[in-house]
Amino acid sequence: MMDALSLVRDFVSIAFMAVGIVFVLAGAIGVVRLPDFYTRMHAAGVTDTLGAEMIVFGLMIQAGFTLLSAKLLLVGFILFLTSPTATHAVANAAHRAGLNPLLSRHQPPHPGDDPEGGAKP
Amino acid sequence: MMGWVNLISLLAMALAMAIMLGRLFAGPTLYDRVLAANSFGTKTVLLLLIFSLLVGRADGVDIALLYALINFVATIAILKFFRYRSLEVALAQMSLRRAIDGDDE
Amino acid sequence: MIYGVSLSLVLALLWWVLSGYDKTILLSFGAISVIITMVLVFRMRILDRETAPFYRLHTLVPYYIWLGGEIAKSNVAVLKAALKPEIDITPRLVRVPVQAETDLSRCVFANSITLTPGTVTIEIEDDAFLVHALDSAFTSPDGFAEMNQNASRATDGVPS
Numbered sequence: 001m002m003d004a005l006s007l008v009r010d011f012v013s014i015a016f017m018a019v020g021i022v023f024v025l026a027g028a029i030g031v032v033r034l035p036d037f038y039t040r041m042h043a044a045g046v047t048d049t050l051g052a053e054m055i056v057f058g059l060m061i062q063a064g065f066t067l068l069s070a071k072l073l074l075v076g077f078i079l080f081l082t083s084p085t086a087t088h089a090v091a092n093a094a095h096r097a098g099l100n101p102l103l104s105r106h107q108p109p110h111p112g113d114d115p116e117g118g119a120k121p
Numbered sequence: 122m123m124g125w126v127n128l129i130s131l132l133a134m135a136l137a138m139a140i141m142l143g144r145l146f147a148g149p150t151l152y153d154r155v156l157a158a159n160s161f162g163t164k165t166v167l168l169l170l171i172f173s174l175l176v177g178r179a180d181g182v183d184i185a186l187l188y189a190l191i192n193f194v195a196t197i198a199i200l201k202f203f204r205y206r207s208l209e210v211a212l213a214q215m216s217l218r219r220a221i222d223g224d225d226e
Numbered sequence: 227m228i229y230g231v232s233l234s235l236v237l238a239l240l241w242w243v244l245s246g247y248d249k250t251i252l253l254s255f256g257a258i259s260v261i262i263t264m265v266l267v268f269r270m271r272i273l274d275r276e277t278a279p280f281y282r283l284h285t286l287v288p289y290y291i292w293l294g295g296e297i298a299k300s301n302v303a304v305l306k307a308a309l310k311p312e313i314d315i316t317p318r319l320v321r322v323p324v325q326a327e328t329d330l331s332r333c334v335f336a337n338s339i340t341l342t343p344g345t346v347t348i349e350i351e352d353d354a355f356l357v358h359a360l361d362s363a364f365t366s367p368d369g370f371a372e373m374n375q376n377a378s379r380a381t382d383g384v385p386s
Contacts, residue, residue, distance in 0.1 A: 030308030079212040084340035
């Protein structure tokens with residue numbers, strides 16, 4: 001009985017970690033492939049949010065209900081709080097320094113206030 | 122069995138870090154490099170977590186916690202340095218004036 | 227007062243999780259450090275609802291669970307966009323109107339936009355955010371309005 005329970009726990013942990021690794025690798029590949037700083041930022045966000053949290057959850061399931069698991073939760077919480085702040089800081093610094101994003105249409109760098117303005121080319 | 126899983130995860134994380142290192146060296150602008158360094162740090166935290174469970178020592182989790190905090194502070198510090206030292210001084214003065222006036226959000 | 231009590235409870239829990247001791251002498255050291263921190267906090271007068279937002283946990287936790295679902299959905303979309311054999315993305319820069327009563331609500335909303343992959347807040351203005359989106363699929367005004375409403379309900383208790 002105990003053996004079956006630990007087997008289920010192992011498989012759930014493996015599933016979480018596999019999903020996390022897929023997201024981390026996809027984020028890394030996206031950072032290399034995408035054409036522009038602002039678009040690469042989104043790919044890095046994939047790594048920082050879902051990939052990191054999935055791996056932390058998988059490790060927590062491995063560690064069981066211990067103090068180590070609480071520490072892992074704390075690491076996940078800190079990553080969850082700091083990664084969007086860091087992303088926003090980098091993006092805001094790039095925007096303030098005048099780095100223009102590559103947009104899909106020839107819009108001005110500060111577009112009007114119409115979110116759905118015009119059709120795609 | 123979990124040892125093998127953790128070992129494979131460790132190798133995958135190292136592969137992702139190597140890919141990210143490519144962007145760190147190739148990045149055309151400063152901000153690409155800062156972004157890649159920040160993402161590299163996040164992956165380092167995850168690698169430390171997996172490593173500490175792989176070798177069965179809980180100390181690595183504390184180091185990973187510190188690394189996550191230092192990574193965040195370092196990113197902000199690099200951005201602040203490059204913004205106020207060598208980019209546009211006018212922007213810095215504008216931001217300072219806004220801070221003194223107190224209407225900074 | 228409720229802020230002080232909740233902050234000291236959280237600090238004590240943090241100390242215990244990070245150290246993991248259970249001897250009385252060491253626990254008393256932890257209690258002393260929590261008391262010193264609380265004295266400093268009261269002397270600095272920085273204790274308000276933004277430094278100790280723990281009393282809204284019963285609405286913030288369901289909000290972040292809902293946000294987790296949104297993050298998972300848009301993560302899959304960004305994953306597909308990044309791994310397609312040929313890249314066809316339409317990056318957009320949109321201005322999202324914000325309705326928020328307090329700074330905490332604005333902060334939670336901007337943080338949620340940045341947490342959701344595919345959209346990043348790059349500039350904060352008086353009543354709007356400048357948001358860069360990876361694809362025009364991420365920039366539906368209804369989605370932003372729904373997120374804004376949920377965020378202000380979770381932080382302020384009233385839908386704006």
